[in-house]
Amino acid sequence: MAELAIDREFLRHYAKLPRPVQRAVDAAIGKFAEHTHAGLHLEKLTGARDPNVRTIRVSDFWRGIVVALGGTRYLLKDVLPHDDANAYAVSRIFSVNQALGILEVRDQEGIDEFARALPAEPPAEGLLDHVPNADLRRLGVNPVVFPLLPRINSDEQLESLCQLLPEAQRTALTGLAAGMSPDEVMQEVVGQILAGEDPGEVDTHDLAAAARRTPDRIAFVSGPIELAAILARPFDLWRTFLHPTQRDVAYREVYSGPALVTGSAGTGKTVTGLHRAVFLAGRLPDDGSKVLLTTFTRALAEALGRQLYRLTDKPAVRSRIDVISIDKLAYEIVARDRRKVTVADDEVLNPLWETAAAAGPTYQNRAGRVTRFSGAFLRREWEQVVLAQRVTSVDAYREAGRAGRGAGLRAEQRDQVWAAIEGVAGQLNKRGLRTHTQLADEAAEIVRRSPAPYRHVVVDEGQDLHPAQWRLLRALVAPGPNDLFLLADPYQRIYDNQVSLAQLGIQVRGRTRRLTVNYRTTHEILDLSVRVLNGDPVTGLDGEHDTLRGYRSVTRGGVPEVAAHADRNLELDALIERVGTWLDQGVEPHAIGIAVRTGNLVKTISRTLGEAHIDVADDRRGADGVRVATMHRMKGLEFQCLAVVGLDAGVLPAPNAVTSAAEDPHAHRQDLQRERCLLFVALTRARDVLYLSHSGTPSTLLPETPK
């Protein structure tokens, strides 16, 4: 069988093809890959500038671009409409960058045309006259462009040339033109393109070796099974690739202690974390030690497990990574220790807190009225102050810090609040019930009694973890090199937990890295999403203000549509029509998501879709289909087409999730910010298409969209 490598461009275009065309591509590749004389199926085009570039017929309208890498090794470069494919195949030349050793492609036809369009007479002063050819060569600029450079004297001309060249050469030439020294450019190119790896001696004739040195764009497929698995879920294909910055972060040999990777939505934190887990597991000594890969919820942990499965096919590596949500892990540790554990869910907890509030403490609000503390307030006080700081007595509670909890409490109020909290905690205890936070606390205590069970711990979605969960994570791995690898985005904090890692004994100073390129969402969708966050600074887990500086998308697409409707029925009709159109266009049902603010709307929409004979995903029944979920449950997921609906004034911000400004202006601001983050999380789940709608007055959190 032919040995196949897949290029990122191929995957990107393949993922967007209608399903029947995808099937035709699968068939063409399958036949080609299995054939012992693979070359027979490939067509060389007359006039092609590069003899290694071939095309393969997919259908009357589509052709694949294949590059012969030597022997029976081939690169699936792209799949394009027939005419575009032919134009591509005759114009491009693949070569090995003599300095970096990576496989590159340039538009040679474009370069020839560019050369013809330049004025015949060289200008008095060229833009790059100050750079000797030896330096250009050292930076990997291909000698074919050397004769053109003295004839370029404007940024526009250089820009036109650069568009025809591979990324590394573009970076080098634009850096030099901007006045950087060759050494500075070298650092940038090596840092960005190679992530600091030295290719050593480069054989510029060995295309296959060069392809293997280009892991951010090209992946070799181990065999037909892996190929079929990749093509079956084109939506997930990107996970195989890392940008050099991500690679640098994920494959660093040693972090001397806990490392924190931040980056806003879609910057590849999860992917980077997965690669790190695989990297660490692959280097474990043969003594039964393990890596823990954990995240916020069970659904996210399951998604991580599936991605891990796709990332590595080595059973020895897979079996040494435990993938489990932090709640489940805490539960299992406690259950192993004392067998019977019953978790208190909201159905049990909410009435307890409401009863405690109804009988409980009062305070005078800013308008001078005497008001009761709400059940939600008491519950948060318990979780955010009492459990967070492990407060166990009224004396300790009187002294406890309440930073971030809004207006202060007087001494007698603290005593009353404590009495209410103690009452609820006592009832839970009597009934043998535990919350997940309590279980995390207890699990940390249990783990501390024995040697730490993990060699390395990788944590995704860290921004929403509770201090008790952090204490558990700290206890699960002995302090030392490569102990904790943490991934978090403070802009996606959608629960109440405000944590300072340093205060929990997790020092990340000097070991934080930020990812800035969003690979999921188009520029247009990202622009709208970022405008939802009103620019207020947020504090990260390291206690520093986070920033969105440099946060950007690499793809372009359509402008998100916002549809206004007179009432909910009309809004739902329009939604059904929209989802139907996506399905007709060949979008897979599981690649369509619908996010809403409330559980009730989830039910209504699921029912309405069912009535329209559209399958809805149901994890409990294991049913595949369109995913309808609350914005909270959308965290960590992504969809090719996403609808975020029910964005009405009375629904978002959710009235019961926001403290009134009269009660506590500080808490009010915090709550509003959380609702903004929630909408941000929801919108950034979209890859290509985002559709928004509301009935009646739109939510105040919805930014204006360009007409």
Ligand SMILES: Nc1ncnc2c1ncn2[C@@H]1O[C@H](COP(=O)(O)OP(=O)(O)OP(=O)(O)O)[C@@H](O)[C@H]1O
């Ligand atoms: N270097 C890359 N090249 C192309 N696609 C990438 C790259 N890195 C990540 N992606 C893709 O971008 C999308 C987002 O990645 P990922 O889920 O890891 O981001 P994230 O930072 O964890 O996002 P979020 O915080 O929003 O959940 C995924 O589809 C992923 O496969």
